[in-house]
Amino acid sequence: MGKLTFLKGATLITGTGKAPIENGGLLIDGKTIKKIGRTEEIQINEDIKVVDVSGKTIMPGMINCHVHIIMEPVGNPFDLLIKESHTKTAMRGAANLKKHLKSGVTYFRDMGGYQFIDIELKKCLAEGLIEGPDFLVSGKVLTMTGGHGYPMGRECDGVDEVRKAAREQLKAGADVIKIMATGGVMTPGVEPGSPQLTREEIQVAVEEAHKAGKKTATHAQGTTGIKNAVLAGIDSVEHGIFLDDEVIEMMVERGVYLVPTLVAPYFIIKHGVDGGIPEYAVEKSKRVMESHLESFRKAYRAGVKIAMGTDAGTPFNYHDKSAHELKLMVEAGMTPMDAILSTTKVAAELLGIHDNYGTLEEGKVADFLVLKENPLNNIETLLDVEAVYKNGKLVE
Numbered sequence: 102m103g104k105l106t107f108l109k110g111a112t113l114i115t116g117t118g119k120a121p122i123e124n125g126g127l128l129i130d131g132k133t134i135k136k137i138g139r140t141e142e143i144q145i146n147e148d149i150k151v152v153d154v155s156g157k158t159i160m161p162g163m164i165n166c167h168v169h170i171i172m173e174p175v176g177n178p179f180d181l182l183i184k185e186s187h188t189k190t191a192m193r194g195a196a197n198l199k200k201h202l203k204s205g206v207t208y209f210r211d212m213g214g215y216q217f218i219d220i221e222l223k224k225c226l227a228e229g230l231i232e233g234p235d236f237l238v239s240g241k242v243l244t245m246t247g248g249h250g251y252p253m254g255r256e257c258d259g260v261d262e263v264r265k266a267a268r269e270q271l272k273a274g275a276d277v278i279k280i281m282a283t284g285g286v287m288t289p290g291v292e293p294g295s296p297q298l299t300r301e302e303i304q305v306a307v308e309e310a311h312k313a314g315k316k317t318a319t320h321a322q323g324t325t326g327i328k329n330a331v332l333a334g335i336d337s338v339e340h341g342i343f344l345d346d347e348v349i350e351m352m353v354e355r356g357v358y359l360v361p362t363l364v365a366p367y368f369i370i371k372h373g374v375d376g377g378i379p380e381y382a383v384e385k386s387k388r389v390m391e392s393h394l395e396s397f398r399k400a401y402r403a404g405v406k407i408a409m410g411t412d413a414g415t416p417f418n419y420h421d422k423s424a425h426e427l428k429l430m431v432e433a434g435m436t437p438m439d440a441i442l443s444t445t446k447v448a449a450e451l452l453g454i455h456d457n458y459g460t461l462e463e464g465k466v467a468d469f470l471v472l473k474e475n476p477l478n479n480i481e482t483l484l485d486v487e488a489v490y491k492n493g494k495l496v497e
C-alpha cells in the first residue's frame with residue numbers, strides 16, 4: 102500500500118461535458134484513476150494518502166493539439182532554427198516540454214518538427230531521460246517546393262513524391278502526417294490564402310497515413326486549400342482562417358476537426374515589428390485576424406468539432422501559455438464548458454487517445470489539474486494552475 106492518493110473536497114470537472122461534481126473526490130492508484138465521485142461516497146482506509154483540496158477545482162490536464170516543441174517563440178523562429186546547432190535545438194525542445202507540463206498541458210500533438218528532433222525527444226521521454234507531457238509527433242511537414250514551412254519541412258511535388266515523403270515520415274516514427282494545403286503568414290512571399298499542395302497530392306498522403314492507422318492534419322488558411330484537404334480526407338484543419346458555409350458544412354458532415362489557433366496571429370499582431378517579427382508576417386496577420394475570428398464563430402455555431410491548439414513556438418506564442426487560446430475562444434463566444442471540452446474530451450478524440458486520456462473517469466490515466474478557481478466562472482484561472490498531476494504524480 103501507500104501508493105494510493107485521495108484528493109477530496111474539490112469541484113470536479115470531469116471533461117465529459119456533464120455538470121461538475123461538487124465536493125468531489127478522486128482516488129488515484131499509481132497512474133490510474135481508481136474511483137471518482139462525491140467525497141463521502143468513496144471509501145478509504147488509513148494507508149491512503151489524503152490531500153485536502155477543498156474550495157479548489159479539478160479538471161483533466163489540458164491537451165494542446167498544435168505545438169512546435171523545438172521552436173523558440175522569438176520574432177523569427179525559422180531563422181533561429183536553421184542557424185543554431187541541432188544539439189541546441191534538442192535541448193530547447195526538452196526545456197519547452199517542461200514548460201508545457203508545468204503550465205498544465207499533460208498531452209500535446211507536435212505539428213511540425215525539424216530534422217526529426219521531435220521524434221528523438223519522444224524517444225528520450227519514453228526512456229525517462231527527460232520529463233514532460235506525452236505527445237504525438239509529425240516529423241517533417243509535407244510542403245510543395247518553396248511552400249509554407251519549407252525551411253523545416255520536406256519539400257515534395259507530384260503524387261509519387263508526396264506519397265514517398267509521407268512514407269518517410271511514417272518510417273521515421275511519425276504518429277500523424279502534417280500537410281501544407283495553403284500558404285501561411287510566417288514564410289516570406291507566400292500568400293496565406295493561396296492553395297499549395299493539390300487535392301491529389303494531399304489524397305495520397307492521407308491514404309498512406311490511414312493505411313498505417315495514423316491521422317492527418319493540414320495547415321490550411323485559404324478556402325480553396327481547405328476544401329482540397331477536406332475532400333482529400335484530412336482529419337483536422339489547422340487555423341481555418343477563411344471558412345465559407347460550404348466548407349463548414351463539409352467539415353460537419355465528414356467529422357473533420359478544426360484547430361483554430363487563434364493566439365498565433367493574435368501574438369504576432371500584439372508584438373509586431375517592434376518585437377522583431379518580420380514585417381510581412383505582421384502585415385499578413387493583420388489582414389487575416391478578422392476573418393479568422395469570424396470563421397471560428399461560424400464553425401462553432403454550425404457544430405464543427407473544435408479542438409484546442411495554440412501553434413506554440415510561433416512568434417511570442419509561449420510554451421507555457423496554452424490557456425490563452427481558451428481565453429480567446431471564450432471571448433469569441435464559445436461557452437467556458439465547450440472551451441474546456443475542446444482541450445479535454447474533444448482533443449483526446451482528435452488525437453485518438455480517448456481510451457486513456459481526456460476525461461476523468463475510472464480506469465483512465467490520472468492526468469489532471471488543481472485550480473484555484475472554477476474555470477467555468479473564470480477561464481483565466483487556467484493561466485495560473487495551482488498543481489499539475491501527470492500519471493498520478495504531482496509535478497514538482
Ligand SMILES: [Zn+2]
Pocket residue numbers: 167169212213412
Ligand atoms: Zn503550426
